[in-house]
Amino acid sequence: MNTSEPAERENDYRVPALQRGLCILQMFGASQRTLAMAEIAERLGLSVSAIYRIVHTLIEMGYLRNVAKNTYELGPQVVSDGFSYLASRDLVDIALPHLNGLRDRTSLSCHLTIREHTDSLYIYRAFAAQRLSVNIPIGTRIPCHCSAMGRVLLTALPEEALENLYRHARLDDYPPPAPKTLPELQQLIHEGRERGWVRHRSDYSTAIACGIRNHLGEVVAAINLSGPEAVMDDPQAKNAFASRCDSAPT
Incomplete structure (x- = not known):
């Protein structure tokens, strides 16, 4: 019986939505200026509907900017x-x-x-x-x-x-x-x-x-x-x- 798994769960203080939001920002770089919503979802291994609210929040806060339909780049707030x-x-x-x-x-x-x-x-x-x-x-x-x-x-x-x-x-x-x-x-x-x-x-x-x-x-x-x-x-x-x-x- 593996007793370490319950202990690991008890000590897991991660916030999944925050973790995903930061992962989305880290996807962009010099070689990846823009990303589509579908590409972001695929990289995270999630559905588009699962990340829609996260992306929308990042846009509202200025961390992402919409450059085309469902396509984004880093926003001015990052800089x-x-x-x-x-x-x-x-x-x-x-x-x-x-x-x-x-x-x-x-x-x-x-x-x-x-x-x-x-x-x-x-x-x-x-x-x-x-x-x-x-x-x-x-x-x-x-x-x-x-x-x-x-x-x-x-x-x-x-x-x-x-x-x-x-x-x-x-x-x-x-x-x-x-x-x-x-x-x-x-x-x-x-x-x-x-x-x-x-x-x-x-x-x-x-x-x-x-x-x-x-x-x-x-x-x-x-x-x-x-x-x-x-x-x-x-x-x-x-x-x-x-x-x-x-x-x-x-």
């Missing part, structure tokens, strides 16, 4: 995701020693984020090992309008682009001090752009954030200093922290 990842890793490598140094000089936690649609995505943290330190894990997403770094990232957008981004977004589902309307958000973004830095208070902590600019002077990422209210809300400390954050290399 976009790849370059975004590579760019964020380069950014982390460059910013890492500066953020670590900023943390050491201030004894405050520092974070690095980039914007993905309306979210601020945390891609690095320099954690200050103190009892009341702010520690937000890498990979966390926070709505841009709800954080100092997020609003810094939004300062990179022209007014029309900002309005288009939030045209159908709900802002009133978030607690104060997050803005509740688009005009409120636009005013905060304008003030942050003029000042050069953004301050935001949340539960028991305060953050001061500034932008990281590329060679064209465009804001491509944001960094912050964050700590307990008692430390961050002191007027002299606030100005000093804002100055140190703003002087970080770009």
Whole structure:
């Protein structure tokens, strides 16, 4: 009697639909630019009806593009995701020693984020090992309008682009001090752009954030200093922290 098979089944955490979707993307390459639905199904050993919803989902998400009837090629989202990842890793490598140094000089936690649609995505943290330190894990997403770094990232957008981004977004589902309307958000973004830095208070902590600019002077990422209210809300400390954050290399 084979007792290993039930154990293998119990430990099989694979998601078949996800596995098939990734296998479909891996079928494309330099020598295979396009594939028909029937070819995809044949390679997977499945019927066309079994993979129809998977292919349709990949099209909706931009990972596949329809080039003819029931014929597909890789979509722009594949390239976009790849370059975004590579760019964020380069950014982390460059910013890492500066953020670590900023943390050491201030004894405050520092974070690095980039914007993905309306979210601020945390891609690095320099954690200050103190009892009341702010520690937000890498990979966390926070709505841009709800954080100092997020609003810094939004300062990179022209007014029309900002309005288009939030045209159908709900802002009133978030607690104060997050803005509740688009005009409120636009005013905060304008003030942050003029000042050069953004301050935001949340539960028991305060953050001061500034932008990281590329060679064209465009804001491509944001960094912050964050700590307990008692430390961050002191007027002299606030100005000093804002100055140190703003002087970080770009």
